[in-house]
């Protein structure tokens with residue numbers, strides 16, 4: 001698995017959706033679990049620009065190769081969210097994408113600013129911050145594409161399979177960048193290896209956690225991976241990440257699945273009640289009204305001056 005930043009810059013483009021049979025989206029039904037996962041995935045894809053804001057203030061972004069990657073990556077991820085939203089709209093779930101994104105952001109609250117500041121300060125205090133960030137990037141991209149693969153399998157929906165199959169190709173390139181960059185940083189660097197492992201064992205959380213609650217993360221994990229094949233796939237992610245220098249036998253994704261199972265064992269309604277109760281539906285923000293954060297939406301329905 002190789003990665004060339006020059007080639008990536010040349011070839012990066014918005015998701016090619018030519019030939020997707022959008023007219024047939026309603027021809028096959030989706031379960032509540034499928035819909036829950038699609039909303040979760042769309043929200044997290046659409047969260048990338050805010051995640052990027054956390055990265056650009058770190059020491060890691062002094063590296064021009066990384067910022068070149070992030071410039072292209074951010075654009076590609078935008079179109080993943082857009083197209084999952086389009087798919088859901090065509091399936092008959094009505095929502096305004098901008099409102100949905102604003103809702104998710106309004107729910108982040110003060111914690112988002114604290115997290116941004118602590119990541120920034122931490123990165124400047126920790127010389128090997130990049131090793132940790134790049135490894136987390138590799139896990140997140142691999143987990144994302146594995147999740148899309150699992151949803152293709154669970155849903156059996158041909159149009160969704162086509163769309164997610166195309167998105168997976170992008171995610172593979174993202175994974176290749178992060179994995180190779182992490183490997184480069186960690187090779188012959190024992191101190192970075194120790195820091196990386198220590199941090200991953202303590203601060204790593206599955207992709208989406210923070211934007212989504214623990215129970216929502218568990219609902220996705222248990223819906224997609226709580227069977228033999230799913231567990232094997234998560235162990236496969238751990239095994240791949242364990243090939244990075246200093247990370248042999250690390251257990252992250254499988255540990256998260258076992259923890260989710262344990263929480264459900266203690267409370268049988270855990271996680272699946274969210275799927276049953278249609279948790280994915282648009283919920284008004286609980287922490288602050290959208291208008292306070294996005295002034296353009298302060299007066300709904302009023303035309304913005306100059307437009």
Ligand SMILES: [Fe+2]
Nearest residue numbers: 045077080171
């Ligand atoms: Fe993506």
Ligand SMILES: [Fe+2]
Nearest residue numbers: 141170171174
């Ligand atoms: Fe990605």
